[in-house]
Amino acid sequence: MVNIGLLGLGTVGSGVFDIVKDRNESLKKSTGKNINISKILVRDASKNRNLDIDNSILTENVDDILNDDSIDIIVEVIGGIDLAYEYIKTALSKGKSVVTANKAVISLHLEELNRLAKENNCGLLYEASVAGGIPIIKGLNEALRINKIDNIEGILNGTTNFILTKMYDDNLSFEEALDLAHEYGYAEADPTDDIEGYDAARKISILASLAFDAKASIDDVECHGISSIKASDIKRFKEIGLAPKLLGCAIKKNNEFSLTVEPILVDDTSLFSAVKDAFNAVNLDCDIVGDLQFYGQGAGKLPTGNAVVSDIIDIINEDYKKFDYCPNPDIVVGENSLFEGLYYFRASLDENDDKKIIKAFEDKSIDIKYEVQDQELVILTEMISSELIANLITEDLKLPAKSYSYLRIESEVLNSLVDISF
Numbered sequence: 001m002v003n004i005g006l007l008g009l010g011t012v013g014s015g016v017f018d019i020v021k022d023r024n025e026s027l028k029k030s031t032g033k034n035i036n037i038s039k040i041l042v043r044d045a046s047k048n049r050n051l052d053i054d055n056s057i058l059t060e061n062v063d064d065i066l067n068d069d070s071i072d073i074i075v076e077v078i079g080g081i082d083l084a085y086e087y088i089k090t091a092l093s094k095g096k097s098v099v100t101a102n103k104a105v106i107s108l109h110l111e112e113l114n115r116l117a118k119e120n121n122c123g124l125l126y127e128a129s130v131a132g133g134i135p136i137i138k139g140l141n142e143a144l145r146i147n148k149i150d151n152i153e154g155i156l157n158g159t160t161n162f163i164l165t166k167m168y169d170d171n172l173s174f175e176e177a178l179d180l181a182h183e184y185g186y187a188e189a190d191p192t193d194d195i196e197g198y199d200a201a202r203k204i205s206i207l208a209s210l211a212f213d214a215k216a217s218i219d220d221v222e223c224h225g226i227s228s229i230k231a232s233d234i235k236r237f238k239e240i241g242l243a244p245k246l247l248g249c250a251i252k253k254n255n256e257f258s259l260t261v262e263p264i265l266v267d268d269t270s271l272f273s274a275v276k277d278a279f280n281a282v283n284l285d286c287d288i289v290g291d292l293q294f295y296g297q298g299a300g301k302l303p304t305g306n307a308v309v310s311d312i313i314d315i316i317n318e319d320y321k322k323f324d325y326c327p328n329p330d331i332v333v334g335e336n337s338l339f340e341g342l343y344y345f346r347a348s349l350d351e352n353d354d355k356k357i358i359k360a361f362e363d364k365s366i367d368i369k370y371e372v373q374d375q376e377l378v379i380l381t382e383m384i385s386s387e388l389i390a391n392l393i394t395e396d397l398k399l400p401a402k403s404y405s406y407l408r409i410e411s412e413v414l415n416s417l418v419d420i421s422f
């Protein structure tokens with residue numbers, strides 16, 4: 001028998017609970033052991049939960065779990081950063097293996113926690129921290145046994161993909177789509193992390209750390225989200241055959257890497273454009289096998305619960321010992337961004353001066369096409385670096401938040417300014 005201490009019984013925790021209960025026989029077949037969730041930490045044990053559960057295993061005191069010598073594996077799904085980090089550290093120090101879905105903690109503390117796990121001869125697995133139900137960490141580690149991977153691109157946030165899909169396909173407003181994402185349990189407790197790109201930034205930094213043997217963090221990610229994309233932008237994108245997707249991108253050249261999370265316009269016939277709702281997709285550009293693509297549900301109770309339970313199996317079977325993470329201190333974030341593209345830019349003229357904006361682009365010798373449509377200035381740029389346009393908008397022009405949007409164009413069809421007309 002393997003006893004599990006479950007920290008958290010919300011969206012993911014209840015998924016783990018249901019899967020362990022419903023699939024006990026197949027889990028026994030996979031591990032040769034009975035898996036038993038023996039204690040569960042919650043904030044409020046008196047809360048009415050729609051679960052077939054014996055309430056006596058609920059506790060509001062984490063020490064009941066961390067100090068219980070009969071518990072072998074801790075599953076951390078409470079979320080947040082500081083408490084979760086402390087609980088994971090305590091568990092590992094006591095020789096208990098840990099499975100977590102917490103990208104915030106893993107993106108900040110992967111190296112330290114991985115070292116602590118090794119020192120205490122136990123495992124730390126975090127498959128659910130990136131792309132929900134998709135086995136991307138396993139897939140990446142497997143590919144890395146043979147391949148070098150210098151380029152990763154992916155839709156890594158279910159909430160924003162859901163919002164963009166509903167805006168593009170069903171003409172919902174941003175707010176209506178966000179409310180629905182909350183209702184389905186996709187969004188973080190504070191949805192700012194989703195819509196401003198920080199959640200995807202944590203995920204791409206985890207993937208880059210593993211793929212590049214680097215110590216990448218959210219601070220290395222040039223990040224902007226989708227909250228300022230408006231119905232008028234969506235209408236123009238449809239007219240030119242492009243669809244907006246929030247992509248996490250990681251690229252490495254020699255010993256330097258760059259990371260971005262930004263809304264990108266892709267061909268409406270492309271692979272990423274076919275990824276709808278809360279689904280995620282990740283492309284690994286491998287030097288031997290070629291492109292590897294992973295697709296599946298990026299959030300929600302059962303897909304994420306599946307990733308957590310799969311890690312529990314790997315801990316019990318000691319499969320985690322097959323892969324290691326040892327960052328190379330010589331591989332660092334580059335000073336200049338390695339990303340470039342044509343850019344779509346829109347500014348509302350109720351709050352901005354079109355002449356000042358056009359002049360700022362021209363002063364930087366950026367070749368542009370522009371037009372004023374319905375009190376909005378729309379600009380298309382030539383191929384420029386992502387850093388140049390970000391600095392121009394946020395540092396030189398200092399435009400009011402939410403009064404503009406800008407998106408990189410990644411198209412097989414539209415490769416230069418002359419290809420695009422308003």
Ligand code: NAP
Pocket residue numbers: 007008009010011012013041042043044045047060077078079080083101102103104128129132185186187188189298299300301304
């Ligand atoms: P959630 O629905 O808000 O559930 C959190 C659970 O943790 C609740 O049961 C809550 O107790 C408990 N909890 C929170 N703070 C606590 C504290 N200080 N002490 C004791 N119990 C506490 O969160 P979630 O959506 O399941 O997400 C959990 C983690 O998984 C997060 O790190 C998230 O980023 C990650 N994740 C989520 C998804 C997803 O689709 N939701 C997907 C991948 C990864 P009560 O029930 O008593 O309130």
Ligand code: HSE
Pocket residue numbers: 129131132156157158159160186187188194199298299300
């Ligand atoms: N809020 C996250 C998302 C949950 O929408 O992708 C999965 O990590």
